[in-house]
Amino acid sequence: MIEAVGLTKSYGDKTAVYQLSFQVRPGVVTGFLGPNGSGKSTTMRMTVGLDEPTAGTVTVNGLPYRRLPNAARQVGALLDAKAVHGGRSAREHLLCLAQLSGVPSSRVDEVIDVVGLGEVAHKRSKGFSLGMGQRLGIAGALLGDPPVLLFDEPVNGLDPEGILWIRNLMKQLASEGRTVLVSSHLMSEMALTADHLIVIGRGQLLADMSVKDFIAHNSQGYARVRVPEDRPDDPEKLRTALARAGGQLLPEEDGGFRVTGLALPQISDLAHEADVRLWELSPHHASLEEAYMQMTQGAVDYRATVDTRSSLQPLPQGMPGQGHAPQGHAPQGHGYPAGPGHPAPGAQGYPQQGYAPQPMPQQPGTGYGTPAPGGHPPQQQPWPGGAPGTQPYAAPTPGAPTSDSEAAR
Numbered sequence: 158m159i160e161a162v163g164l165t166k167s168y169g170d171k172t173a174v175y176q177l178s179f180q181v182r183p184g185v186v187t188g189f190l191g192p193n194g195s196g197k198s199t200t201m202r203m204t205v206g207l208d209e210p211t212a213g214t215v216t217v218n219g220l221p222y223r224r225l226p227n228a229a230r231q232v233g234a235l236l237d238a239k240a241v242h243g244g245r246s247a248r249e250h251l252l253c254l255a256q257l258s259g260v261p262s263s264r265v266d267e268v269i270d271v272v273g274l275g276e277v278a279h280k281r282s283k284g285f286s287l288g289m290g291q292r293l294g295i296a297g298a299l300l301g302d303p304p305v306l307l308f309d310e311p312v313n314g315l316d317p318e319g320i321l322w323i324r325n326l327m328k329q330l331a332s333e334g335r336t337v338l339v340s341s342h343l344m345s346e347m348a349l350t351a352d353h354l355i356v357i358g359r360g361q362l363l364a365d366m367s368v369k370d371f372i373a374h375n376s377q378g379y380a381r382v383r384v385p386e387d388r389p390d391d392p393e394k395l396r397t398a399l400a401r402a403g404g405q406l407l408p409e410e411d412g413g414f415r416v417t418g419l420a421l422p423q424i425s426d427l428a429h430e431a432d433v434r435l436w437e438l439s440p441h442h443a444s445l446e447e448a449y450m451q452m453t454q455g456a457v458d459y460r461a462t463v464d465t466r467s468s469l470q471p472l473p474q475g476m477p478g479q480g481h482a483p484q485g486h487a488p489q490g491h492g493y494p495a496g497p498g499h500p501a502p503g504a505q506g507y508p509q510q511g512y513a514p515q516p517m518p519q520q521p522g523t524g525y526g527t528p529a530p531g532g533h534p535p536q537q538q539p540w541p542g543g544a545p546g547t548q549p550y551a552a553p554t555p556g557a558p559t560s561d562s563e564a565a566r
């Protein structure tokens with residue numbers, strides 16, 4: 158089990174993680190979600206001793222990583238697939254890791270086969286594609302056969318077959334009773350892979366609950382209806398009938414309608430009573446992506462403009478190397494687009510008061526440590542299950558971290 162209690166990390170003025178408390182339990186895949194810069198990697202780095210918390214603790218099976226006996230055999234992590242000596246072959250790289258952590262070299266060939274790198278095991282890793290690098294990083298995480306595994310965006314760069322493989326691997330590792338924490342921005346993939354979610358925004362806990370509960374809490378189900386086009390009065394008749402019962406009929410772009418506030422049988426009965434024929438009546442189940450967008454939209458620091466093209470200025474003609482003289486087009490220089498399509502961080506949805514800049518105890522960054530190599534650990538033990546006191550919602554705390562843009566000001 159991984160447990161964070163009041164975990165906080167500041168880099169100078171920037172608070173990357175603030176009073177984060179959660180438990181990652183064994184036996185299930187836990188998805189770790191949050192917008193860019195929300196503190197996922199920082200949290201994972203602190204978990205494996207690569208960064209020191211400014212305050213609070215994060216432990217693996219009750220101990221901070223650096224105090225774990227044989228840490229490399231207890232926790233495996235894929236944090237940065239590029240953190241490999243490019244001059245070494247995949248096999249050499251894994252052999253080095255194996256020697257450092259007291260893992261027998263026979264295990265190296267096993268994990269190479271598991272991740273599908275057998276054919277390129279003797280090739281230098283600097284020639285590896287992004288996906289091959291990810292596979293090598295995953296091999297490194299699996300090397301010590303650890304009961305706790307962290308994967309930071311493991312599907313990055315993988316092809317569809319690789320993504321399916323990762324999904325099954327995560328599930329298999331969890332079904333073996335391991336603790337599996339995996340971050341990703343691919344919501345559709347997370348919906349298929351994760352059982353439980355920890356969602357953070359600007360370093361703070363936003364949700365800690367099952368995928369099912371997360372979707373139910375953060376989205377509104379609705380019904381889709383369609384009426385015959387040759388009966389132009391029907392939409393209005395239906396709208397009136399539904400409104401009397403407390404429902405709402407909203408037109409959709411494709412000519413159909415969305416009904417909120419009423420169950421499907423009620424909609425059917427009301428339409429029948431109003432003499433409106435329905436050509437479609439179907440439930441719409443919200444996706445994890447919809448629920449995630451709804452929850453995190455106010456905690457997004459980096460957002461593209463709605464119409465990215467409209468905010469771009471044309472480049473001046475006659476730039477050096479274009480082979481003709483400037484025609485008097487001066488750059489219309491203003492900074493990076495701002496305006497209606499580029500809302501201020503936290504502009505929608507998420508309570509604003511939590512992000513007011515407040516003085517917080519700060520501590521300069523403590524730099525990077527190195528996970529301690531270790532020898533063979535005791536055999537895996539069954540983990541205590543059923544963590545108490547999970548927190549479905551954590552309201553933003555006054556004094557919470559500012560967004561990057563706020564910090565920059």
Ligand SMILES: Nc1ncnc2c1ncn2[C@@H]1O[C@H](COP(=O)(O)OP(=O)(O)OP(=O)(O)O)[C@@H](O)[C@H]1O
Pocket residue numbers: 168171172173191192193194195196197198199200522561
């Ligand atoms: N070594 C560092 N020095 C200064 N700031 C840092 C450092 N590491 C992370 N940060 C800042 O901390 C915040 C959280 O970063 P982090 O990489 O943990 O986010 P993330 O959720 O993993 O983002 P992404 O989804 O984009 O990978 C960011 O604002 C980042 O700029």
